Amino acid sequence: MTANEFIALMAEMDSAIRRRKELEHQIERGKRSLVRLERELSERVDARRAKEEETKAARSLASDQELEASQVAQRLALRREQLGSAGSDREYSAIKLQIELDEKKNDALADATLETLSQIDRLQEELQALVEDERAASERLENQRADFAELEPELRGKIQDARDALTALETRLPREFQGIYSEAVSRWGRDDARAPLDGEYCGSCNQGAPIDLVLRARSGQPVQCLSCGRLLYLPDFD
Numbered sequence: 001m002t003a004n005e006f007i008a009l010m011a012e013m014d015s016a017i018r019r020r021k022e023l024e025h026q027i028e029r030g031k032r033s034l035v036r037l038e039r040e041l042s043e044r045v046d047a048r049r050a051k052e053e054e055t056k057a058a059r060s061l062a063s064d065q066e067l068e069a070s071q072v073a074q075r076l077a078l079r080r081e082q083l084g085s086a087g088s089d090r091e092y093s094a095i096k097l098q099i100e101l102d103e104k105k106n107d108a109l110a111d112a113t114l115e116t117l118s119q120i121d122r123l124q125e126e127l128q129a130l131v132e133d134e135r136a137a138s139e140r141l142e143n144q145r146a147d148f149a150e151l152e153p154e155l156r157g158k159i160q161d162a163r164d165a166l167t168a169l170e171t172r173l174p175r176e177f178q179g180i181y182s183e184a185v186s187r188w189g190r191d192d193a194r195a196p197l198d199g200e201y202c203g204s205c206n207q208g209a210p211i212d213l214v215l216r217a218r219s220g221q222p223v224q225c226l227s228c229g230r231l232l233y234l235p236d237f238d
């Protein structure tokens, strides 16, 4: 294998590894995006439920206020009857005072009930908006799930292709490189077993290499970084 053929082989191996990593990142991004959409949906479900509770509480308040108002109205009617049959001036005044108090209470209750009813209208509008938000978030999630379910097997297939490509390229490594390479693979893994020379430095561990090693690597001979043990190679500058 000539030095140029070796440089080209190393570049092809790098590109197969890069391709696989990019595909793996795509899968990770897809998964992260699903997690984000799931979180968004669950936040919207929580917001909708809280608003439902708030609306329920306001309705219950309104019905309490209506009940109380009808009790006050009944009491007022009764007292107005009693007023006609009061046995003394003192009794008359006492009933009259009660009636005045109940009338004030009635007015205050009417105001409070109106306020509660308009609050219920506002809450219902807000609830409607939240229901729509939730539906939109749920649709976004379902669409994304469907897209990802379709895309993922395709990406996994391509990842396998990239792995196979790297395996095929490894078999093209000349026999004299195999020892250094497999030693580095067992230490650093396939993705990280080789290091491009950066001038006179190992591109992975950044340690300087003796000049004779650099010259041998440049001429396409098998050279191992003395510091990290990776197979050194000249990067392809094209």
Ligand SMILES: [Zn+2]
Pocket: 195, 202, 203, 204, 205, 206, 207, 225, 226, 227, 228, 229, 230
């Ligand atoms: Zn090194």
